[in-house]
Amino acid sequence: MHIEVLNYPLVQIPAGAFAMGTIPTGLRKTDPEEPQRSVTLDAYAIGMYQVTNAQYAQFVEATGYPQPQFWADARFNAPDFPVAGVSWYDATNFLEWLCGLTSEAYRLPTEAEWEKAARGTDGREYPWGNTWDAAKANTSESQNGQLMPVGSYPAGVSPYGCYDMAGNVSEWCSDWFHAETYRYSPSDNPQGAIEGRRKLIRGGSWRARGEFAARCANRAAYEPIRAVHIVGFRIAIDL
Numbered sequence: 001m002h003i004e005v006l007n008y009p010l011v012q013i014p015a016g017a018f019a020m021g022t023i024p025t026g027l028r029k030t031d032p033e034e035p036q037r038s039v040t041l042d043a044y045a046i047g048m049y050q051v052t053n054a055q056y057a058q059f060v061e062a063t064g065y066p067q068p069q070f071w072a073d074a075r076f077n078a079p080d081f082p083v084a085g086v087s088w089y090d091a092t093n094f095l096e097w098l099c100g101l102t103s104e105a106y107r108l109p110t111e112a113e114w115e116k117a118a119r120g121t122d123g124r125e126y127p128w129g130n131t132w133d134a135a136k137a138n139t140s141e142s143q144n145g146q147l148m149p150v151g152s153y154p155a156g157v158s159p160y161g162c163y164d165m166a167g168n169v170s171e172w173c174s175d176w177f178h179a180e181t182y183r184y185s186p187s188d189n190p191q192g193a194i195e196g197r198r199k200l201i202r203g204g205s206w207r208a209r210g211e212f213a214a215r216c217a218n219r220a221a222y223e224p225i226r227a228v229h230i231v232g233f234r235i236a237i238d239l
Contacts, residue, residue, distance in 0.1 A: 047234035088224030120159030137167035139210025177221035
C-alpha cells in the first residue's frame with residue numbers, strides 16, 4: 001500500500017492478539033507499562049517509515065502552515081530526515097490536510113497499534129529481538145548527535161517491516177496518557193484514556209538512552225501543544 005501523494009508506503013498489520021506491556025519488574029519506572037496483557041486489534045495499516053521533512057513540506061507549501069522551528073538547523077532539515085519539532089496538533093493538522101486530498105481516513109496510530117507494529121506477537125523487548133544493540137537504532141548510544149535518514153537501520157526493522165521504531169524520533173500516538181491505563185482499559189482495540197493532559201509518544205529518539213527508552217513497551221508523553229526536537233510521527237489507517 002502507498003499514499004501516492006506522498007510516495008509513503010504503508011505496512012498491513014493483520015487482525016489478532018499480541019502481548020502488550022511489560023511483565024512487572026519491581027522498577028518504578030516501568031509501572032506505567034504494567035501489567036503485560038494480551039490485546040486484540042482489528043486489521044490496520046501503518047507507515048513503513050516516519051513522515052519525512054520532504055513529505056511534511058508538501059503540506060507546508062500547499063497550506064502556508066508554519067514550518068517546524070528546527071528546519072533552520074542542519075541536524076534536522078535534510079529532506080529524508082523524519083520531520084521533528086511538530087506538536088500533536090501539527091501532526092493531526094497534517095493528517096486532516098492529507099485526508100482532504102485523498103478522501104481516506106488517515107490518522108495517528110493508537111499506542112496499541114504502534115506497539116504491535118513495533119514488536120510483533122512474541123513480546124520482544126526491541127523491534128529486532130530481546131537484546132539491546134546500539135548498531136540497530138539511532139539513539140544516544142549511536143553517537144550520531146543528529147537525525148538520520150529514515151530507513152538507515154535495516155537491521156533494526158520490526159517483525160512487520162517497519163523502520164525506526166526504535167530511535168531517530170519518538171512518535172506521537174492518538175491516545176491520552178494515563179499511568180494506570182493498562183489496569184482498566186479494554187483488551188479489544190484500546191483507545192487509551194478518555195481525557196488527559198499529555199499525549200503518548202513512543203519509540204525513543206536520537207537523544208534518548210535507547211537501551212531503556214527504545215524498548216517497544218516504553219511509554220512517554222508530552223503536552224499536545226509542545227513541538228519538541230525529538231518527536232515526529234507516522235501515519236495509520238483502518239483496513
